Amino acid sequence: MTTVSTEPTHKFVVVEGPIGVGKTSLARKLSTSLGGEVVLEQAAANPFLERFYRNPRAGALPTQLYFLFQRAQQLAALKQQDMFAPVRVADYLLEKDRLFARVTLDDAEYGLYEQVYAKLDIQPPKPDLVVYLQAPVDVLLERISKRGIDYEQHIEREYLQRLNEAYARFFHEFETGPLLIVNAAAIDPINNEADYDELLAAIQRMKRGRLYYNPLRSRSI
Numbered sequence: 001m002t003t004v005s006t007e008p009t010h011k012f013v014v015v016e017g018p019i020g021v022g023k024t025s026l027a028r029k030l031s032t033s034l035g036g037e038v039v040l041e042q043a044a045a046n047p048f049l050e051r052f053y054r055n056p057r058a059g060a061l062p063t064q065l066y067f068l069f070q071r072a073q074q075l076a077a078l079k080q081q082d083m084f085a086p087v088r089v090a091d092y093l094l095e096k097d098r099l100f101a102r103v104t105l106d107d108a109e110y111g112l113y114e115q116v117y118a119k120l121d122i123q124p125p126k127p128d129l130v131v132y133l134q135a136p137v138d139v140l141l142e143r144i145s146k147r148g149i150d151y152e153q154h155i156e157r158e159y160l161q162r163l164n165e166a167y168a169r170f171f172h173e174f175e176t177g178p179l180l181i182v183n184a185a186a187i188d189p190i191n192n193e194a195d196y197d198e199l200l201a202a203i204q205r206m207k208r209g210r211l212y213y214n215p216l217r218s219r220s221i
Contacts, residue, residue: 009204010034010128013089016096016171017133017184018163019155020140020147025190026133026199027091033200036087039078041071050151052104056159060104064113068097068120075124094124095170103159103166129206132171133184137161179210187215 013030015023024040031038043049046066052059071094078088101113135143137160144152171179180203189196195215202213 009207011087012125012127013087013129013131013203014093014127015089015091015131015133016093016167017135018140018160018167019152020144020160021133021135021184022143022190023133024091026131027089029190029196030200030203031087031089034087034089036089039074039088039090041067041074041092045070050154053151053154056104056156061109061113064097064101064104064109065116067100068113068117071097072120072122075122079123079125090127093127093130094122099166099170100163103162127177129178129180129203130174131180131182131203132167132174133182134168135183135185137164139185140164178206178208180206180213181211182213183215 013027013034015027015030017023027040028038030036046063048059048063048066052063071092075094098117101110105113137157140160141155141157144155171181182199182202187195187199189199198215199213202211
């Protein structure tokens with residue numbers, strides 16, 4: 001695995017994307033290469049998540065509120081830490097919490113969620129770079145099936161489709177920092193070192209603005 005030993009270009013990198021796209025695995029690998037700390041959402045700790053996947057209408061609100069409190073607490077602690085701490089790589093933006101809430105909650109529930117969100121007055125640290133991994137729903141379903149987490153096998157295709165569309169809209173309007181949009185459908189940066197090294201180089205080159213990263217070998221597929 002490539003390791004970067006020079007002064008880091010980015011101090012806080014966020015990897016984002018829909019369920020199954022590989023953001024957590026990539027965040028872990030990047031943190032090792034960049035010599036930094038990985039910051040992960042703790043999805044498995046949410047006691048309502050399995051209930052949500054089995055019955056979305058019954059489990060949506062407690063699932064979303066649990067995630068909101070969990071993420072707010074984690075990011076608040078991160079912001080209070082030394083600003084000169086090493087590089088950090090996270091597998092979520094706080095804004096994704098609202099994205100999921102809008103997809104999963106009905107209007108009344110979302111109104112309550114927004115009231116809670118406003119009361120928390122969360123001020124998360126701003127990432128130096130966001131890496132947004134894109135993949136079609138069929139690819140997401142295949143990867144979810146392969147990783148074999150029991151409760152994820154109940155995820156419905158229609159839910160993933162709405163989630164994918166919500167992510168696309170969100171990042172189409174994203175202007176709060178540099179954004180690298182990655183076609184993740186035809187590469188495997190976790191198990192293929194050539195894919196990973198190419199992506200890592202693109203991340204290191206990214207300084208500002210917005211870039212669409214389409215891996216070379218995906219263009220012939």
